[in-house]
Amino acid sequence: xxxxxxxxxxxxxxxxxxxxxxxxxxxxxxxxxxxxxxxxxxxxxxxxxxxxxxxxxxxxxxxxxxxxxxxxxxxxxxxxxxxxxxxxxxxxxxxxxxxxxxxxxxxxxxxxxxxxxxxxxxxxxxxxxxxxxxxxxxxxxxxxxxxxxxxxxxxxxxxxxxxxxxxxxxxxxxxxxxxxxxxxxxxxxxxxxxxxxxxxxxxxxxxxxxxxxxxxxxxxxxxxxxxxxxxxxxxxxxxxxxxxxxxxxxxxxxxxxxxxxxxxxxxxxxxxxxxxxxxxxxxxxxxxxxxxxxxxxxxxxxxxxxxxxxxxxxxxxxxxxxxxxxxxxxxxxxxxxxxxxxxxxxxxxxxxxxxxxxxxxxxxxxxxxxxxxxxxxxxxxxxxxxxxxxxxxxxxxxxxxxxxxxxxxxxxxxxxxxxxxxxxxxxxxxxxxxxxxxxxxxxxxxxxxxxxxxxxx
Numbered sequence: 001x002x003x004x005x006x007x008x009x010x011x012x013x014x015x016x017x018x019x020x021x022x023x024x025x026x027x028x029x030x031x032x033x034x035x036x037x038x039x040x041x042x043x044x045x046x047x048x049x050x051x052x053x054x055x056x057x058x059x060x061x062x063x064x065x066x067x068x069x070x071x072x073x074x075x076x077x078x079x080x081x082x083x084x085x086x087x088x089x090x091x092x093x094x095x096x097x098x099x100x101x102x103x104x105x106x107x108x109x110x111x112x113x114x115x116x117x118x119x120x121x122x123x124x125x126x127x128x129x130x131x132x133x134x135x136x137x138x139x140x141x142x143x144x145x146x147x148x149x150x151x152x153x154x155x156x157x158x159x160x161x162x163x164x165x166x167x168x169x170x171x172x173x174x175x176x177x178x179x180x181x182x183x184x185x186x187x188x189x190x191x192x193x194x195x196x197x198x199x200x201x202x203x204x205x206x207x208x209x210x211x212x213x214x215x216x217x218x219x220x221x222x223x224x225x226x227x228x229x230x231x232x233x234x235x236x237x238x239x240x241x242x243x244x245x246x247x248x249x250x251x252x253x254x255x256x257x258x259x260x261x262x263x264x265x266x267x268x269x270x271x272x273x274x275x276x277x278x279x280x281x282x283x284x285x286x287x288x289x290x291x292x293x294x295x296x297x298x299x300x301x302x303x304x305x306x307x308x309x310x311x312x313x314x315x316x317x318x319x320x321x322x323x324x325x326x327x328x329x330x331x332x333x334x335x336x337x338x339x340x341x342x343x344x345x346x347x348x349x350x351x352x353x354x355x356x357x358x359x360x361x362x363x364x365x366x367x368x369x370x371x372x373x374x375x376x377x378x379x380x381x382x383x384x385x386x387x388x389x390x391x392x393x394x395x396x397x398x399x400x401x402x403x404x405x406x407x408x409x410x411x412x413x414x415x416x417x418x419x420x421x422x423x424x425x426x427x428x429x430x431x432x433x434x435x436x437x438x439x440x441x442x443x444x445x446x447x448x449x450x451x452x453x454x455x456x457x
Contacts, residue, residue: 020212023131026204030127031120033205040116047112054105057098061090086315093310093333096302100295107292111285117455118281123203125449129442130200135213136438137193143430144186150402150423151179157409158416171416178420216437218388224444227263227381231389263382269375272451276370280452283370286363293359297352303345306337370450377447384440391433398422398429 021029031037065086074080092098155175161167197209219225277283312331405422408414414422448454 020210021204021208022212023128026127026131026200026211027124029204029206030123034123034203035205037116037119037123040119044109044112044116047109051102051105051109054098054102058092058102063088063090081318083318084315085317086313089312091310092307094306094308096299096305096307100299100302104292104295104299107288107295111288114281114285114288117452118285121281121449121452121455124454125445127200127203128445130196130203131211132213132216132438132441133196134193134200134209134211135216136434137189137196139215139434140189140431141186141193143427143434144182144189146430147423147427148179148182148186150426151175151182151420153406154409154416154419154423155179167416175416175420216434216441218437218441221441221444224381224385224440227385228389230263231385263385264378269378272378272447273371273374275453276374276451277367279455280370280450281455282452283363283366286359286366290356290359290363293352293356297349297356300345300348300352303338303348306335309334309336373450374447377443377450380443380446381440384436384443388433388436388440391429391436394429395426395433398426402426 065084065088067084067086068082069084070081072080155172155178158167158172158175162169162172200211201207201209219228310331310333312329314327314329316327318326401422405414405419409416409419
């Protein structure tokens with residue numbers, strides 16, 4: 001009785017009550033409140049202003065000057081002071097440096113926006129992983145609670161038999177030790193649950209960490225539900241053996257051997273690869289970096305061209321001149337053309353061209369890495385589907401065995417050790433199924449994270 005009371009108190013101590021949060025609301029909170037994301041939004045806006053600044057250099061410039069002078073000796077008209085006011089106007093007509101500065105400035109701003117999207121993509125994935133980790137740990141805590149209850153029932157029965165002289169002290173101690181050992185994973189799960197809630201709280205910047213979901217909704221994801229149906233058909237008809245053979249070959253065979261995935265068609269994989277190569281922020285970023293490198297090469301090549309600028313000046317002075325006028329103006333066009341610079345332009349063109357080649361290689365490498373990541377994500381989903389299918393069947397058999405064990409131990413047909421083994425098998429089966437549920441859903445979210453599909457603008 002004392003052990004039962006302590007266990008009930010322990011379970012009550014780990015219970016908490018908070019406001020519930022849906023996954024969609026959690027994602028919106030993270031995107032709205034996350035400090036890192038908010039700080040980078042300001043950085044992105046700073047880049048936007050820098051980009052607009054490059055365009056401002058194409059607008060006309062106007063400068064007002066006002067000067068007062070006093071000389072030691074007066075001029076021929078007896079004046080030794082003068083007040084001069086001038087206005088200068090300028091307008092760039094043709095300037096390749098300014099053109100490419102504005103063009104690359106736009107690309108630099110777009111890169112910042114992609115970095116922001118990539119950060120948001122990472123945060124969404126972290127929220128989803130942590131959110132459903134809380135669901136998983138809550139389910140695991142419940143599994144351990146059920147296991148403790150089964151073992152407590154066995155311990156009480158063993159104690160009753162001991163009091164009647166039908167059991168030994170050794171058997172009673174074994175039952176008590178089994179209950180004590182079952183508390184360790186329970187305490188560990190509750191600790192991990194608190195850590196997961198704290199992690200989610202930091203991501204959302206809120207103290208409300210009790211979530212709405214009580215189970216992992218894998219069947220609500222259309223893609224997963226379809227594949228589970230296909231898997232069930234494969235394992236329940238004559239194609240099952242062929243399917244298992246293909247799976248073993250795929251996972252254990254030569255990695256260089258081309259083997260098609262059993263559950264996914266080539267078209268499905270290519271479709272997700274296409275999404276990754278067109279939507280993933282890191283690939284878009286490398287593509288823009290390549291465009292910047294290309295523009296930089298063109299910018300250096302255009303240094304052979306002249307610059308053209310229009311100007312106009314007006315000056316008014318209080319001093320008397322020999323021409324009898326105190327103001328004048330001039331206007332014109334300024335042509336600036338560097339004819340020779342010691343082969344500096346040739347060297348800059350060659351250097352920029354090398355940078356362009358490096359950017360192209362990096363861009364192509366990023367595409368290939370994204371395709372590999374997509375295929376690896378499919379491997380994880382495939383493995384998770386098989387684990388879920390096996391665990392789901394195991395739970396059904398384990399629950400049936402547990403019901404039978406309860407009936408048989410009452411009439412003494414099985415030993416307490418056999419009953420504890422049955423309870424342990426049920427606990428492991430439920431644990432594996434819950435873990436398989438989580439792995440399956442997170443592997444699907446990992447695919448979405450890898451492709452960047454959730455960051456479409």
